[in-house]
Amino acid sequence: MKSSLKIIFLLSAFSILFSCENKLxxxxxxxxxxxxxxFNASPLVLENVSYTSAKGASxxxxxxxxxxxNVKLINSQTGKMxxxxxxxxxxxxxxxxxxxxxxxxxxPIGQYDQIEFAVGxxxxxxxxxxxxxxxxxxxxxxxxxxxxxxxxxxxxxVFATSGERRGLVYHIGADENYRVINLKMNPxxxxxxxxxxxxxxxxxxxxxxxxxxxxxxxQNRTVMFGEVSNRVADNYATMFSIDKVGQ
Numbered sequence: 572m573k574s575s576l577k578i579i580f581l582l583s584a585f586s587i588l589f590s591c592e593n594k595l596x597x598x599x600x601x602x603x604x605x606x607x608x609x610f611n612a613s614p615l616v617l618e619n620v621s622y623t624s625a626k627g628a629s630x631x632x633x634x635x636x637x638x639x640x641n642v643k644l645i646n647s648q649t650g651k652m653x654x655x656x657x658x659x660x661x662x663x664x665x666x667x668x669x670x671x672x673x674x675x676x677x678x679p680i681g682q683y684d685q686i687e688f689a690v691g692x693x694x695x696x697x698x699x700x701x702x703x704x705x706x707x708x709x710x711x712x713x714x715x716x717x718x719x720x721x722x723x724x725x726x727x728x729v730f731a732t733s734g735e736r737r738g739l740v741y742h743i744g745a746d747e748n749y750r751v752i753n754l755k756m757n758p759x760x761x762x763x764x765x766x767x768x769x770x771x772x773x774x775x776x777x778x779x780x781x782x783x784x785x786x787x788x789x790q791n792r793t794v795m796f797g798e799v800s801n802r803v804a805d806n807y808a809t810m811f812s813i814d815k816v817g818q
Contacts, residue, residue, distance in 0.1 A: 602644075602675040602760070602768040606662045607814065608635060610776045614669035621730070625781035628789040630729040630739055635776065636663030637723040637807070638692055638705070638712065639673060641751075644760070645685040653679055659692065659704030661712060662774075678768075684759040686770065690807055691722035691749035719744055723807055725779065729788050740793045741779075741803065748804035756816050771815040778810045779803065 608615040610622055610632075621629050642658040645651070660673035691697075696706060697719045712721045725741040754772070762768050780786040784802040791799050 598680050598764070599677045600680055600762050600764050600766070600768055602678055602762060602770060604673045604675065605769065605771045606639070606671050606673070606774050607771065608662075608664040608669045608671070608774045608776060612775070615664050615776050616669075617664060617666065622777075624788050625777075625785055626787045626789065628729055628787070630727055630788060632664075632725060632727040632776075634664075634724065634726045636661060636712070637690055638662075638720065640689045640692055640696075640704075641687075642673075642675060643687040644675075644678065644683040644762075645687060646681065646683050646759075647685055651681065651683075653683075657703040658688075659696065659706050661705035661710050678762050680762050680764055682759045682761050684756050685753060686756065686760075687751065687753045689749055689751045690804075691744070692720045693749060694746045697744075697746060697749075714744065719746075722748055722804075725776075729792055731789070737792055739788060740795075742795045743800050743803055743807070745796055745800070748800055750804055750808040752808055752811050754811060754813050756813055758816055760816050769815075769817060770813070773812050773814045774810050775812070776810065779806050782806055782809045 615632065615635060617635075618631060618633055621631055623629055639660045639662055640658060642655040644653045644655070655675050655678070658675065662671045662673065665671060692706065696703070706720065712724060713719070714721065721742045721744045723741065723743045725739070727739045728736045729739045730736055756770070760768065760770055780788060784806055786799065786803060786806070794800050794803060
């Protein structure tokens with residue numbers, strides 16, 4: 572009799588555990604975040620289009636990419652917040668598209684009205700050899716001569732007044748240039764099971780040189796560390812805005 576009761580108890584416990592695991596699985600979903608890299612509200616074009624900075628310098632962009640990290644989804648009404656584990660995404664203007672996508676997996680279903688993320692790599696990971704997400708040195712975003720990562724990379728050419736083409740290199744890194752961004756979503760993002768949950772974010776690259784700080788790229792053609800890099804970091808914190816929320 573005791574043996575039978577023990578078996579029944581174990582079966583019941585297993586059934587409850589299995590039910591809880593299924594429920595947990597059912598309460599999770601994925602979100603695709605589309606980052607559209609723009610210049611003056613039009614798709615950023617590599618190599619073939621000459622742009623003009625707010626200071627009047629003409630330049631071309633050959634490569635543009637940056638790290639998005641430590642993503643959090645927030646419901647400010649309920650106080651609910653979900654931090655996406657190991658969320659390190661390398662976003663770039665690819666040769667084939669100005670839009671790059673980051674997929675957030677295992678997100679609890681529900682409604683969220685804010686998203687928070689950082690541009691850059693936090694101090695713990697920036698100085699660590701424990702690579703997660705897109706923190707792979709083969710992505711050409713790790714310093715060859717210094718521990719840590721480039722948070723944002725823009726390379727191209729700037730044209731001198733004589734018409735001569737000169738290299739434009741912005742490799743912004745270092746802990747002091749890590750920037751946290753919080754964006755409010757209206758309407759709210761409703762994360763639902765068995766649906767494609769989508770969030771579109773615009774990235775206005777022109778702000779890199781003019782908002783809030785005017786950067787003279789003619790005089791500052793190569794920027795990596797120091798006071799100018801801090802001003803550029805303040806600028807890239809303003810590049811992001813919500814374009815569309817929904818499926």
